[in-house]
Amino acid sequence: MICRRNVYERVSVGLIIVLLIIYLMGNTSLFSFIPSYMLTYWIIPGLWMVFILFMWFKVPKMHLETKLRHKGTILVWAFNCGVAMLMANLFAGMIQGFGKSPYSHSLQGILMNILFIFPALVGTECIRSYIMSTFGKRHKLKVACGVIVLMTFLGLNIGKLVQLTTLKDLTMYLAEQLLPSLCENILATYLVLCGGPLASIIYVGMTAAMEWFSPILPNLDWLAKGVVGMAVPIGCLMVVSSRYSKLTKEVKAYRIKEESIWQWAPTAILSVLIIWFTVGVFPIYPSAIATGSMQPMIDPGDVVLVRKVQDVEDVEGLKIGDVIQFSRDDILINHRIVDVLEQEGVTVYQTKGDNNSGIDSRLVKIEEVKGTIVGVVPKVGWPTLLFKSSNPEDLIDIEF
Incomplete structure (x- = not known):
């Protein structure tokens, strides 16, 4: 055998x-x-x-x-x-x-x-x-x-x-x-x-x-x-x-x-x-927040759920009052749209953090928009902030 x-x-x-x-x-x-x-x-x-x-x-x-x-x-x-x-x-x-x-x-x-x-x-x-x-x-x-x-x-x-x-x-x-x-x-x-x-x-x-x-x-x-x-x-x-x-x-x-x-x-x-x-491979992805510019809606350490912009129609459908995530110099910023303007025939967005004293100094272009904020999960983003804290220079350009 x-x-x-x-x-x-x-x-x-x-x-x-x-x-x-x-x-x-x-x-x-x-x-x-x-x-x-x-x-x-x-x-x-x-x-x-x-x-x-x-x-x-x-x-x-x-x-x-x-x-x-x-x-x-x-x-x-x-x-x-x-x-x-x-x-x-x-x-x-x-x-x-x-x-x-x-x-x-x-x-x-x-x-x-x-x-x-x-x-x-x-x-x-x-x-x-x-x-x-x-x-x-x-x-x-x-x-x-x-x-x-x-x-x-x-x-x-x-x-x-x-x-x-x-x-x-x-x-x-x-x-x-x-x-x-x-x-x-x-x-x-x-x-x-x-x-x-x-x-x-x-x-x-x-x-x-x-x-x-x-x-x-x-x-x-x-x-x-x-x-x-x-x-x-x-x-x-x-x-x-x-x-x-x-x-x-x-x-x-x-x-x-x-x-x-x-x-x-x-x-x-x-x-x-x-x-x-x-x-971030699904239509909705998480993103940790490092600043308090959108308080009281979003606190530092919160995680926002962002619905991706899929095409130009999604961007053109944005309106005053929407909270969007956009990129600026490789930094992701989450601010509210306060005005929709046209610049040389192209739509741009004026944004402002709810907790900021003034509007953002730069307009947001269509290609800079990543998505819209559809939800907030409190405090679960703190581990991400601990890693970011070793590189504070990454946050210099964010307006408060």
Whole structure:
């Protein structure tokens, strides 16, 4: 028995090496001497098909953890998860609109895309299943974490990743690609654990089929893609894990211990959303106040909630009495509009702090307006002020 287990483990290590080699072929310049079209549409798919045949006929078979009578039910769940993802994307598209697919839908284009997508998908999920079946019986939680991280890493585009230079670019990449990929791999790994490779192939394949073969696709912004890409897999995971627990009638205490990897996912997503809000990627963002120029409405140490200016129409809609946030010499100032003027045919705003004795000496231009104040949270900005206090010169140009 120990000898047979060693064979399975050696095979699993070999499968991981094969996976890494194919990834390097498609995502690095190590094989740049091969024409990219030939590498992408012929060599790599060919390797995947040879690999699948090898696994089917030569690799020792592993038995599923799930009883055979439950497998059909789990496959139905996997299909329902795929439907949920498709419906969520369609619903989001109804809100934000649809656009034409960038992929070819000629007969040749469809055949080439099938050749590009599905051998890799089937091969990857077979490897995922084999690793979980080999190592997961003894160290289920650790192995699941390792598989999730490995598969998420192999889904990264290294070329695009190294081009990220700003916090905004990194945040958008995390929201649009990395975190949805992580959530998809969490669900796919759980489906593999419950129902074998076919379960994850059904789920992942349905999502891939919509992206590659639908003539129109939801035209979603990066934030909407992130919300759909994280919320749907995690929601499906919670439903499937709950039903699977009832299906197999396992001991409650054991399930709590073993499923902790799935239970932290909603907390992780909530933490990410809080970070996004803090760094200002939502339409409303927080900003700490350092001065008392807007007392009694806003005290030093308060945090104001600022609704971003989205376009020129938002700025032109500003009126006397609105409290706006605007930038001046890299400093953010929050003052009230006291007059709307025209200067050389361009709209400008006269502002004043409620606690100041006079109006601001400089007019605010349209391009300087960041947003309008829609709320105040008292005193929670004091930690930010402690950092700013070491650089008092930053506040010299603010008028009191």
